[in-house]
Every structure is written in C-alpha cells, then in structure tokens.
Amino acid sequence: MRGSQTGRPIMALLDLLGRRWALRVIWELREGPLSFRQLQAGCEAISSSVLNDRLAELRAAGIVEAAPEGYRLTPEGEELLALYPGLDAWAQRWAERDRRG
C-alpha cells in the first residue's frame, strides 16, 4: 500500500484517507447501509469507476464491507466515524469564522 514504507501505520492510514472521496464515503455511510448507486448519488459527482476503486480499498482496509443492503461500515469503520463529530464541529466553527470575516 502507498505510503506504508515507513512502517508507521498512521502513514498508511493518512495515505488511504487522503484519496479523493475516501473520507466522504465513510461520512455518507454514517446512518446505515447504502447501495452502490445511493452512495454515488450522495457523493454528487463521483465517477462510478472511482467509487468502485475507493470501495475496494476501504474494504481491503476493513473499514467498509458488503452487505445485503449494499455497503456498510464495519465495527472498525464505526470507530473511524467516531472521529467525525470533531471534524464536523471544527467545520461549523470554520464557517462561522468565514461568515464574520
């Protein structure tokens, strides 16, 4: 995997999550399973080929898994999702800041 040469696991993780749509796909799955096409619609303009690539990578990493209903987060994926409220709160403050100049 890209970026894993250093032997430091977080480098590989930052690499995996630092690809287009990877963070977003996890976020879209926050409220339960979604089908491939629902996921594609949720991510506005993502190309189906790229979505397929990201899903394959996230599944290989054990973050996402296939389900009868489509795709869902694994327990490990849920652990990652637990970090998102912090991101969300930060983004809210960020928007406030910009609005006020």
Add this chain to the structure above:
Amino acid sequence: MRGSQTGRPIMALLDLLGRRWALRVIWELREGPLSFRQLQAGCEAISSSVLNDRLAELRAAGIVEAAPEGYRLTPEGEELLALYPGLDAWAQRWAERDRRG
C-alpha cells in the same frame, strides 16, 4: 472551494483534507514549526510544487500559517491535530490486526 456547493461546511473540509498530502502535512507539523524543505523531507516523496499548493490551501483555510521558522499550525490547526491521536490509535490496532492475519 471544491465540494462546498452543498452549503454543509464539513463537505468542504472533507474535500480539503481529502487531497494528497493534506492530512500528512498537518501531521508533520505536530511537534512545531518546520521549514519548507524540512516539510518536504518529512513527506518523503512529495513534490515541491504540490507541497506549495497544499500549503497555500491550508493557509487559506486558516489551518497553517507562515512563521519566521517556516510553517506552523494555527490555533485552529491545533484543534484539527487534536483528532489525530484517534487516527493514530486506530492505525495501531489496524496494524495489529493485519499482523495477526
């Protein structure tokens, strides 16, 4: 900014952080200011042109700022960094899992 059309700030943030090296640059600045070339060396193979692009984006977002010693995280950047221990811990467990099969 890309991905901000939805009006949901987190989308713009996920978009910003989901670019190559963006997450990594923040991580590299965790222990204090680094010069441009130190940052480049820390990120192994990053191209100087891309590093310059990421720094410009992160500065525009108020996450990173220029300092006499080079570049450092802003207070807002430090808030984002506060989420990294969770990522690091996850990555550690991830590596453990892989090692055991």
Add this chain to the structure above:
DNA sequence: CCGAAGCGCTACGGTTTCCGAAGCACATGA
C-alpha cells in the same frame, strides 16, 4: 415468457492532478 427497470460494476477517451528534476532569485556565511 418478455420487456422494462434497477442493480453492481466496467470500458474508454478526455481532463485534471501529481510527480520528478531542474533551476531561479534571494539570503547567509566564509
């Protein structure tokens, strides 16, 4: 049984992004 519709996924050409190497303008120190 047959067509329509929906599914996950793939193929492919064009565009954007990134890499790698070289080098510029400037500052510092010998």
Add this chain to the structure above:
DNA sequence: TCATGTGCTTCGGAAACCGTAGCGCTTCGG
C-alpha cells in the same frame, strides 16, 4: 566572491480522476 541553503517555480511525462455509455444480472408487471 563564491559556495551553500532557502522558498518557490517551471515543465514534460505519468498517474488519478471524470463523464458517458453500456454490460450482465436480477426483479417485477403484464
């Protein structure tokens, strides 16, 4: 003056991504 180090830029080629189309399959209504 000359070497060295800095932040940063340029540019050609490679890789990633987008947009569209469509395949093979299943489901459902007629």
